[in-house]
Amino acid sequence: MNFNLKDINLDTSLLVTILSTVLQVILILFIAGIFIAIAKKLIDRFFDSRKNSKFNKMDVAKADTLSSTAKSVSKYVIYFIAGISILEAFGVDTKGIIAAAGIGAIAIGFAAQNLVEDIITGFFILFEDQFSVGDYIAVDGVDGTVEELGLRITKIRGFDGSLNIIPNRKIEIVTNKIRGKMRALVDVGIAYEEDIDKAMEVIKRVAEEYNEENEDILEGPTVLGVSNLGSSDVVISVVAKTKPMSQWEVERELRRRIKNTFDKEGIEIPYQKRVVYNKKEE
Incomplete structure (x- = not known):
């Protein structure tokens, strides 16, 4: 069996070229990952210092938002550079690609209008602080x-x-729903047979006690009065202004306290009842 030395040398050279290219790609991706990790740490460190700064302190929510956006931008930039480097490793002339980026950007703009709209809207949301x-x-x-x-x-x-x-x-x-004071609204139904003025006085007392105990309540709770005459109950409304995200807790606790106090005062909260008559044949 005859071996062609030139063929062996050619195969070896091709194999070395392929392995070299693969190693370059792996190295580029590895370095890109390192740069992304470093960029994230630097961005986190910068915005943490701004949040904890004694002078010109940045709002925590805004700092987190800007930090998230900066990470996204840095990641895309590093991915773009890594992509160009990988193309060069495969022997692609990237100079022509970069030179044509202006024209390509227009074409991409038409082809990827949704992506462009997403990015532009994202910037407006960020800088308008929506x-x-x-x-x-x-x-x-x-x-x-x-x-x-x-x-x-x-x-x-x-x-x-x-x-x-x-x-x-x-x-x-x-x-x-987190900018400014939030509203906590509680509707309490009492039976038509009950004394409305007494019920309102009891609710007012409960509201004042709760206001002194809960720092999340900014205004009230205030007894608005009778808001509805239902089919089986008289509805009394209570409203309060709270810190953001605390309105539901305030509503739940107000209902619990009013119910327990009504039980002690003997004030009935109507509810559906089912009466069953058992008629026996004589």
């Missing part, structure tokens, strides 16, 4: 806490634990 990481918002039929505000998407964690990922271009009307 909402920040940690805010409780309602948008596009979804409500929850903002976990991440990126250049392309916004992640919202619902109360049921579900993670909703919304493209920024879909965010048109935002309801921010």
Whole structure:
């Protein structure tokens, strides 16, 4: 059997070239990963110092939002540089690609309009401070806490634990439920036979006691009076202003305290009753 030495040398040279290229790609990806990790640490360190600064202290939610966006930008830039380097490792002339980037950007703009819209909207959300990481918002039929505000998407964690990922271009009307005072509203029904003035006085006493104990209550609770005459009850409304995200806890505790006090005072809260008549044949 005859061996061609030239063929062996050619195969060996090709194998070395392939292995060299693969090693370069692995090395580029490894270095890119290191740079991404370093960038994240530097960004975290910078914004942590701004949050803890004695002078010109930055709001925590805004700092978290800017930090998240800066990480996204740095990651995309490093990925772009790594991609160019990998193309060069395969022998692709990237100078022509970079030179044509201006023309390519226009073409990509038309081909990826949704992506461009996402990024532009993300910048406007960020710099207009419409909402920040940690805010409780309602948008596009979804409500929850903002976990991440990126250049392309916004992640919202619902109360049921579900993670909703919304493209920024879909965010048109935002309801921010954490800016300013929140309303806690409690409706209490009493029987028509009960003394309305007495019931209102009892609710007022409960509200004043609760106000002294809970620092999350900013105003009230105030007894508004009779808000509805139902089919089986007289409804008395109580309203308070609370710190953001505390309104539901205040409502629950007010209901509990009012119910317990009504039981002590003998004030009836009507509820549906079922009476069963057992007719026996004689």
